[in-house]
Amino acid sequence: MGDESKPVDGEVNDNKYLTKTAAADAEVTFEHQNAPPETRLYKKRWIIVFLFSSYSLCNSYQWIQYGIINNIFMRFYGVDSFTIDWMSMIYMLTYIPLIFPVSWLLDKKGLRVIALVAAALNCTGTWIKVASARPDLFPVTFMGQFTCSVAQVFILGMPSRIASVWFGSKEVSTACSIGVFGNQLGIAIGFLVPPILVPNVDDLDELAAHIRVMFYITAGVATFLFVLVVIVFQERPEIPPTHAQAAARRISPESYSYTGSILRLLRNKAFILLVITYGLNVGCFYAVSTLLNRMIIEHYPGEEVNAGRIGLTIVIAGMVGSLICGIWLDRSKTYKQTTLAVYLMSLVGLVLYAFTLDLGHLWVVFITAGTLGFFMTGYLPLGFEFAVELTYPESEGTSSGLLNCSAQVFGIIFTICQGKIMDSFNTLAGNLFLCAFLLIGTIITACIKSDLRRQLANQQALAAAALGRSDVQDHSGTSLHPSTHM
Numbered sequence: 001m002g003d004e005s006k007p008v009d010g011e012v013n014d015n016k017y018l019t020k021t022a023a024a025d026a027e028v029t030f031e032h033q034n035a036p037p038e039t040r041l042y043k044k045r046w047i048i049v050f051l052f053s054s055y056s057l058c059n060s061y062q063w064i065q066y067g068i069i070n071n072i073f074m075r076f077y078g079v080d081s082f083t084i085d086w087m088s089m090i091y092m093l094t095y096i097p098l099i100f101p102v103s104w105l106l107d108k109k110g111l112r113v114i115a116l117v118a119a120a121l122n123c124t125g126t127w128i129k130v131a132s133a134r135p136d137l138f139p140v141t142f143m144g145q146f147t148c149s150v151a152q153v154f155i156l157g158m159p160s161r162i163a164s165v166w167f168g169s170k171e172v173s174t175a176c177s178i179g180v181f182g183n184q185l186g187i188a189i190g191f192l193v194p195p196i197l198v199p200n201v202d203d204l205d206e207l208a209a210h211i212r213v214m215f216y217i218t219a220g221v222a223t224f225l226f227v228l229v230v231i232v233f234q235e236r237p238e239i240p241p242t243h244a245q246a247a248a249r250r251i252s253p254e255s256y257s258y259t260g261s262i263l264r265l266l267r268n269k270a271f272i273l274l275v276i277t278y279g280l281n282v283g284c285f286y287a288v289s290t291l292l293n294r295m296i297i298e299h300y301p302g303e304e305v306n307a308g309r310i311g312l313t314i315v316i317a318g319m320v321g322s323l324i325c326g327i328w329l330d331r332s333k334t335y336k337q338t339t340l341a342v343y344l345m346s347l348v349g350l351v352l353y354a355f356t357l358d359l360g361h362l363w364v365v366f367i368t369a370g371t372l373g374f375f376m377t378g379y380l381p382l383g384f385e386f387a388v389e390l391t392y393p394e395s396e397g398t399s400s401g402l403l404n405c406s407a408q409v410f411g412i413i414f415t416i417c418q419g420k421i422m423d424s425f426n427t428l429a430g431n432l433f434l435c436a437f438l439l440i441g442t443i444i445t446a447c448i449k450s451d452l453r454r455q456l457a458n459q460q461a462l463a464a465a466a467l468g469r470s471d472v473q474d475h476s477g478t479s480l481h482p483s484t485h486m
Contacts, residue, residue: 039246040239045166049175051232052115052162053182055225056155059122060186062129062148062218063091065194068308070293072200076207077138081294082419087145088290089415092408094149095156100262102153103401107261111161112235118154119226121147126219133212135204155183157400160384164245165236170330172388177326177381184319184377187289191311195304247393261394265402270449271390275406277448278383280441281346283410284434285376287418288350289314290411294419295427296365299358306362310369317370318377325378326385335386336450342382343445345375347438354431390448410437 066073066087073084106114125147132141159179167175197214201207240246265271288295289311296307321342329338349372356368387399414437418430 056182057186060183061190064190091149092411095408098153099401119229121151123222123226126222129215173329174326180381188315195308277441279406279410282407286411287414314373317373321374321378
């Protein structure tokens with residue numbers, strides 16, 4: 001027994017030293033296990049979201065560039081108004097079958113791959129259109145528009161994903177609003193620029209020259225943005241920005257099932273109600289935007305340029321509404337209350353617009369259209385962010401995809417139905433048709449349960465981190481150093 005207490009060569013037999021070393025090691029290990037995950041915000045996040053907004057702008061601009069000068073393209077290509085309406089509706093139709101494979105690709109390959117494909121397709125579509133500026137080449141211009149519509153599928157689901165992957169919990173709604181902002185600004189430019197670049201002239205050769213200039217400008221911008229995406233766009237920051245994102249990164253890719261995610265979302269009652277209401281609201285916006293030229297020209301003949309300006313007013317007001325709503329959500333976290341209030345005001349705005357359109361005063365139409373746009377277009381980022389809250393930790397791309405799919409379905413239905421109602425009756429009847437569905441959407445929105453799962457995850461992570469630090473302090477004062485209490 002006595003020999004066991006003697007140290008051998010190279011061995012330290014200081015019991016006091018061993019006790020302190022073990023205690024220190026145990027304390028470091030315990031504290032490391034209970035420490036919150038490291039988070040960091042990178043300045044590059046602003047470059048990423050603004051670059052995304054830029055190529056989203058270029059794509060959404062082309063959505064409405066035919067519809068806002070519907071009567072001019074009808075004469076140039078020798079087709080009817082319903083055919084030109086399809087130049088906008090093809091964006092909606094393409095989205096429906098492609099959103100699910102694209103959402104799966106976003107989950108599997110990440111943001112950079114999706115961004116590269118989107119920018120490449122958009123660039124390709126613009127150059128196809130450059131070759132279509134002849135009256136006998138309508139199928140070519142339709143092919144170009146179809147290619148751009150495929151690019152849109154890779155774009156619409158990205159704002160909420162970029163916001164979650166790159167931004168802090170106090171700025172995700174603002175970042176999502178900026179992402180949507182680009183799409184809205186593109187629509188605004190699509191309303192404003194085509195009537196200016198393509199005047200309603202009688203000579204078809206002169207008209208072809210104007211159309212060709214418009215297409216070349218778009219192609220040049222799209223090519224520049226594609227090069228920027230290749231050089232600049234990054235998948236994700238090295239260190240996650242939030243505890244919720246850190247937790248999401250710890251989920252093993254092998255354990256993730258896209259089909260399982262879809263099924264879980266379809267069983268989420270609050271989310272399904274939001275999908276319906278989002279589709280109703282945004283579908284109405286798509287219908288109003290697509291048919292705006294026809295509505296204005298019917299009451300104010302020869303006012304193609306002002307029709308574009310009214311469309312611009314709708315979207316610019318909506319961009320302001322989007323940013324205000326995003327900032328408000330980041331500060332208040334009142335997702336359901338804000339969504340419901342904006343939805344109700346969208347209904348009020350459409351009623352005002354419907355009943356003032358035929359008064360004979362364009363300045364009144366500008367005011368009521370701006371009011372409509374502030375709330376109806378401002379609703380877009382609200383729907384995205386509310387969906388992410390209701391569905392966390394499911395993929396933001398999947399939830400956004402389902403929202404947008406609903407919007408495209410309702411957009412096609414509403415555009416066709418409103419167009420037929422306008423042909424058979426008048427613009428007032430067509431707009432009241434949309435008002436009825438906005439009323440239904442407002443009622444359904446009031447029934448959505450406000451289950452803010454992402455906020456809860458961040459709060460729990462912070463609480464657990466605080467509790468862990470407290471436990472470490474208490475533990476270090478008792479268990480690890482029992483001699484202090486002897």
